[in-house]
Amino acid sequence: MSTSLTTCEWKKVFYEKMEVAKPADSWELIIDPNLKPNELAPGWKQYLEQHASGRFHCSWCWHTWQSPHVVILFHMHLDRAQRTGSVRMRVFKQLCYECGTARQEESSMLEENIESLVDNLITSLREQCYDEDGGQYRIHVASRPDSGPHRSEFCEACQEGIVHWKPSQKLLEEEATYTFSGASKPMPQEGLGYSFFSLRWCLFWASLCLLIVYLQVSFRGSVFL
Numbered sequence: 001m002s003t004s005l006t007t008c009e010w011k012k013v014f015y016e017k018m019e020v021a022k023p024a025d026s027w028e029l030i031i032d033p034n035l036k037p038n039e040l041a042p043g044w045k046q047y048l049e050q051h052a053s054g055r056f057h058c059s060w061c062w063h064t065w066q067s068p069h070v071v072i073l074f075h076m077h078l079d080r081a082q083r084t085g086s087v088r089m090r091v092f093k094q095l096c097y098e099c100g101t102a103r104q105e106e107s108s109m110l111e112e113n114i115e116s117l118v119d120n121l122i123t124s125l126r127e128q129c130y131d132e133d134g135g136q137y138r139i140h141v142a143s144r145p146d147s148g149p150h151r152s153e154f155c156e157a158c159q160e161g162i163v164h165w166k167p168s169q170k171l172l173e174e175e176a177t178y179t180f181s182g183a184s185k186p187m188p189q190e191g192l193g194y195s196f197f198s199l200r201w202c203l204f205w206a207s208l209c210l211l212i213v214y215l216q217v218s219f220r221g222s223v224f225l
Contacts, residue, residue: 035088047121095155097151
């Protein structure tokens with residue numbers, strides 16, 4: 001079985017970042033296409049990435065499509081005595097909706113997307129395996145609720161019972177924070193000198209009204225004379 005370029009990139013990024021995050025421990029990353037959610041051996045922890053962005057290419061009709069709903073399952077285990085850890089990983093596939101072939105296609109990802117996903121993995125790993133504050137998870141723009149409908153009938157994760165296409169609570173909180181901060185932000189006070197209700201304009205209109213009244217009174221006085 002050949003190793004895909006995306007798999008090599010995953011391992012490269014993971015090993016580089018773990019060398020920085022936990023240099024005293026030795027970690028390995030294993031691709032396991034048979035990994036099942038919530039089926040954990042004793043001592044293992046689980047992290048589920050529900051909104052990764054990936055590109056698919058149909059090997060039958062050559063159709064390509066982008067999906068912001070790629071699901072990635074991680075199982076993690078740390079042997080504290082041996083100072084070794086293991087991560088088993090499964091990227092769920094999708095079917096081509098153009099030709100309807102039964103072949104599940106793997107996704108390819110940009111390096112920058114893989115880096116942010118590995119950051120999320122390490123955050124979860126710190127929390128669950130080291131009992132540390134892992135920090136804030138990185139939420140992808142493509143994973144926001146307005147990214148379009150998800151075709152669950154073509155998604156391997158959905159077919160295995162993983163309900164992931166609805167916005168997670170984390171995303172809803174992020175959206176609420178973003179909306180609130182945008183709504184509560186004061187409007188810039190630019191151009192007040194040209195506002196209709198500024199002091200300068202009030203004085204101008206008051207002077208103009210007085211001038212009109214004066215002219216009317218003067219005109220009526222001249223008529224009666």
